[in-house]
Amino acid sequence: MNVQPKKHTSNNQYFVPQPSVWPISLCASIILFFIGAANWLHYHWFGPYLLYLGLLCILGAMCAWFTNVIRENKASNYNTQVGYSFRWGMIWFIFSEVLFFASFFGALFYTRAFSVPELSGAIRPLTHILLWPDFTGGWPLLHNPDNRQFLGANSVGNIWRIPALNTLLLLSSGVTLTIAHWGLCLKRRAVLICGLFFTILLGATFLGCQASEYYAAYQQHGLTLNAGSYGSLFFLLTGFHGAHVTIGSTMLIVMLIRSIQGDFSPENHFAFSATAWYWHFVDVVWLMLFIFFYWI
Numbered sequence: 001m002n003v004q005p006k007k008h009t010s011n012n013q014y015f016v017p018q019p020s021v022w023p024i025s026l027c028a029s030i031i032l033f034f035i036g037a038a039n040w041l042h043y044h045w046f047g048p049y050l051l052y053l054g055l056l057c058i059l060g061a062m063c064a065w066f067t068n069v070i071r072e073n074k075a076s077n078y079n080t081q082v083g084y085s086f087r088w089g090m091i092w093f094i095f096s097e098v099l100f101f102a103s104f105f106g107a108l109f110y111t112r113a114f115s116v117p118e119l120s121g122a123i124r125p126l127t128h129i130l131l132w133p134d135f136t137g138g139w140p141l142l143h144n145p146d147n148r149q150f151l152g153a154n155s156v157g158n159i160w161r162i163p164a165l166n167t168l169l170l171l172s173s174g175v176t177l178t179i180a181h182w183g184l185c186l187k188r189r190a191v192l193i194c195g196l197f198f199t200i201l202l203g204a205t206f207l208g209c210q211a212s213e214y215y216a217a218y219q220q221h222g223l224t225l226n227a228g229s230y231g232s233l234f235f236l237l238t239g240f241h242g243a244h245v246t247i248g249s250t251m252l253i254v255m256l257i258r259s260i261q262g263d264f265s266p267e268n269h270f271a272f273s274a275t276a277w278y279w280h281f282v283d284v285v286w287l288m289l290f291i292f293f294y295w296i
Contacts, residue, residue: 015077022065029057041225066254070271074263083270090274094281097244101285104237108293111229112139119145144228153223153231159294162213166206167290170245173202174283177252177276185266189259196256199279203249210242237289244282251275 036050072078114123120137121128128135132145142152157163180195182188214235217223223231255275258264264272 013079014081015072015079017068017072017077020065020068022061022068026058026061026065029054029061033058070258070263073268073271086270086274090277094277097281101237101240104233104240105288105292108233108237111233115229116141139230141228141230150226150228151222153217153221153227155221156223157213157216157221159290162209162216163290163294166209166213167286169202169206169209170283170286173199173206174280176202177279181272181276184259184264184269184272187266189262192259192264193256196252196259200249200252200256203245203252206245207242207249210238210245213238234293237293241282241285241289244285248275248279248282251278 031054033051033054036047036052036054038047040047040051116137116139117123118127119132120135122137135145136143140153140156142154142156144150144152176195176198178195180192180199183191183193183195217234223234225231225235252275255272258271
């Protein structure tokens with residue numbers, strides 16, 4: 001139950017909102033989403049329904065929760081201390097995201113630096129002789145140790161096409177977002193709105209190109225989730241990154257709507273700053289993906 005909080009005008013008194021149902025609702029929705037995803041991967045008929053239901057619940061909880069936060073901000077309930085709390089909260093959130101992707105990059109590095117050389121005999125020849133004498137390691141890994149059980153991809157796409165284009169798109173979006181922030185700080189509203197619009201457009205184009213890459217992977221290259229460790233890592237890393245781009249694009253759309261409404265000022269625009277931090281983090285993750293997965 002949400003009760004309209006009392007307005008505090010003292011800059012020394014910390015604003016504490018009323019208890020809200022939305023945090024626990026969001027957690028339950030995320031759990032439902034991943035239960036659906038796991039059952040879908042195991043070909044259970046109810047998996048897709050649970051996944052989409054969880055996704056709708058996530059979107060609903062986020063919209064309701066952030067709507068409350070925006071209303072509290074517009075009611076001038078926040079002070080300097082609350083601003084510090086918001087900033088530290090966003091910093092810790094991005095740090096958790098760093099650890100989230102670090103685990104996936106760790107799996108990538110372990111597979112490339114230890115597992116594949118071990119099974120191909122580069123580290124311990126006896127392991128190679130006893131287990132997989134016909135296995136020849138390499139990256140990208142197209143032929144798995146047991147290629148009958150997990151058929152590897154027959155080829156991989158050209159990194160200087162869609163992956164390179166997507167890198168250019170995301171790096172350009174970081175520039176347009178910085179221009180939008182510059183326009184906000186200098187009270188140039190047209191620059192702010194145009195910068196946000198082009199950032200969203202670049203993000204949407206990135207997602208379209210990634211969808212095209214996935215289609216080609218399945219239809220032309222035989223690169224699927226069942227194509228061994230290379231296929232699993234490809235969809236794990238690029239898929240979760242694409243999900244983060246989708247979330248970031250949604251945040252940017254909200255920032256564009258609020259900018260058109262004139263909600264932000266040079267002195268009060270934490271929501272815009274937090275979204276910019278998140279988007280630049282997503283840019284850096286993709287740059288690392290391009291270098292360490294596609295290129296090297």
